[in-house]
Amino acid sequence: MTIVDEIIPSDMALASDFVSGVFEKLLFLSLDDATVFNLKLCLHEAVVNAIKHGNKLNNALRVHIIINNETNKLIMEVTDQGAGFDHNALPDPTDEKNIMKYSGRGVYLIKNIMDDVKFINNGQTIKMVKVLKKEEG
Amino acid sequence: MDIKLENIKDVALVVVGGKINMDNCNELRDAFKKILKEGKTKVLIDFNKVDFIDSSGIASLIEMFQNLEKVGGQMRLCHVNKNIIGLFEITKVHKLFGMFENREEALKEF
Numbered sequence: 001m002t003i004v005d006e007i008i009p010s011d012m013a014l015a016s017d018f019v020s021g022v023f024e025k026l027l028f029l030s031l032d033d034a035t036v037f038n039l040k041l042c043l044h045e046a047v048v049n050a051i052k053h054g055n056k057l058n059n060a061l062r063v064h065i066i067i068n069n070e071t072n073k074l075i076m077e078v079t080d081q082g083a084g085f086d087h088n089a090l091p092d093p094t095d096e097k098n099i100m101k102y103s104g105r106g107v108y109l110i111k112n113i114m115d116d117v118k119f120i121n122n123g124q125t126i127k128m129v130k131v132l133k134k135e136e137g
Numbered sequence: 138m139d140i141k142l143e144n145i146k147d148v149a150l151v152v153v154g155g156k157i158n159m160d161n162c163n164e165l166r167d168a169f170k171k172i173l174k175e176g177k178t179k180v181l182i183d184f185n186k187v188d189f190i191d192s193s194g195i196a197s198l199i200e201m202f203q204n205l206e207k208v209g210g211q212m213r214l215c216h217v218n219k220n221i222i223g224l225f226e227i228t229k230v231h232k233l234f235g236m237f238e239n240r241e242e243a244l245k246e247f
Contacts, residue, residue: 013160
């Protein structure tokens with residue numbers, strides 16, 4: 001089932017409110033607090049990356065966000081209109097020489113939090129999958 | 138994000154609330170600059186009311202940590218919720234910041 005299928009302009013000022021709005025639509029899934037926190041962070045980082053690094057803050061370019069709920073998993077896809085990137089070429093932010101850097105943690109967090117992450121079309125699309133556990137009680 | 142600055146003896150206490158993200162982390166940077174300008178070198182950040190932080194927010198903490206390190210200062214965090222601790226652990230920045238259960242425990246370690 002598709003829960004979200006929206007296209008937004010590359011405006012950084014819209015990202016946080018957009019992500020918060022998305023999670024209002026996921027309330028019916030009764031996700032636990034930690035899962036909501038982690039999903040929100042990953043979607044936020046992916047949308048920010050798409051606007052900033054993908055579309056280079058070009059307001060004429062768009063970001064497409066699709067969220068699907070399958071039997072026991074949530075699939076979030078974020079697509080920009082930029083030139084793409086090689087996720088394998090990103091430096092490891094936990095390496096001693098990078099730990100003090102001010103950037104480069106977004107994709108690393110996504111890769112470590114989500115259960116499956118794929119980069120499609122040369123990195124224009126990031127597809128993030130989380131296996132869901134319903135809140136007990 | 139709410140930021141309140143207080144002093145506990147020679148320690149600058151920064152009480153933060155809400156979300157620390159790319160929209161507002163410059164406000165936190167400005168608060169840190171003010172503390173450094175006042176010559177304070179011991180900083181305790183109370184995360185009790187922080188419910189979200191993104192990679193930009195983490196970067197602002199690293200920047201403060203570095204600035205304090207340059208002047209021989211120290212930075213401690215307290216009341217950090219388990220979701221945020223999880224992010225610090227994934228990115229290994231928890232090794233940089235001393236993290237404590239509460240203000241009292243953190244103050245003891247300066």
